[in-house]
Amino acid sequence: MGDRSVGRSGVLVIGLGRFGAALAETLEKLGTDVLAMDTRRDLVQEFSGRLTHVVEADATQMDALLQVGAADFAVAVVGVGSSLEDSVLITANLVDLGKPVIWAKAISTAHGKILERIGAHHVVFPEADAGQRVAHLVNGRLIDYIEFDDGFAIVKMHPPRETQGYTLEESDIRAKYGVTVVGVKSPGRDFTYATPKTMVTPHDLLIVSGHTELIERFSNRP
Template sequence: MFGLGRFGSALAIELVEIGIEVLGIETDEDRVQRHNGLLTKVVRVDPGVNEALEQLNVKEYDVCVIAIGSDILASILTAAYLTKIGVKEIWAKATSVEHGEILEQVGVHHVVYPENDMGRRVAHQVKGSTDFIEVDDTYVIIKTTANQHIIGTRLGDSEIRKRYGVTVMAVKRGKGTWVNADSDTIVAEHDEVLVAGPTKEAEQFGLLN
């Protein structure tokens, strides 16, 4: 993990919590100290000191993530170096479309836009969905409260796919666990549902009362 600012720190800690070993690389000594004990290993490396990265055997890691946002030049140079040494999978944070395009040009495999993605997610929450996952540019999964169009009726009889172009994937009642939905599932008032479908159709369904 190159860069332990807010995005890099949150991502690195989450990865460790799910059992993945993470090497954190940071230029700021205070951030290095704050992450000691939280990550598998944390080291301070000055920008452009590729010899230090060679000693850390960075190219042996399965995935490298560039979470540097404030210093675009450092982000691009790091990406170019990782590409040069043959890292198998490179992810990088971009702060603008132009930044992202350059990262792709130098060989980054996956470019993410955390601020844009969060903005879109919040927009969908404001519009009525409690959560929103973009599978790709045209297909999404939303978590929302069941509406009157599916409450009290077998999903198989509701014709939800035919009428709204979406599919109810799972249902959660109260503080219970998520249960896979099928044609015999009957949704109750106040149930939460996971709904999948094309972006426009899923958004419209999430706005129904």
């Protein structure tokens, strides 16, 4: 049923809804071997032309997971969200296999707690995460925003007026705001890592890292 050669360092993606499909296609573009599986024949047929390895199989059944060699995969992603029961059962089956590192999609806090308790290594909340990210983008001059679990973020942003026309040493952003300018992208030029002598112009984009609250404060400067 599956191609066992995909296992070992590959990723097993269970569920080809919007989350699972986007994940599988992005992983393949990044050069990762992926085996995607879903119970819906129409989805399997649709993605058979877009993904290298797709199978129609029911991951709530341990036999189906064994047939596709699920235990050989380094990582398994449970992207099933329409049925909480199926999500929990699939995750439990993967836990019983004992091998893959399990990433599971949750549609609520309660769902996430259940997945964690039965043994999922990572629980993700795609809608909540996307909502938080977009809120940061909508709410200021941020162009891109990535937040990590410990409240640390990296952002792309337009420079506040007080930094324009000065070197990073002169504007002393780190001392004033507790954030670090990692790099600067000038129009028509390649990204460059920032140094104290880097001059900031009104047309530049800054790559800034630091604690989320401090970045928010800095990004809201006029």
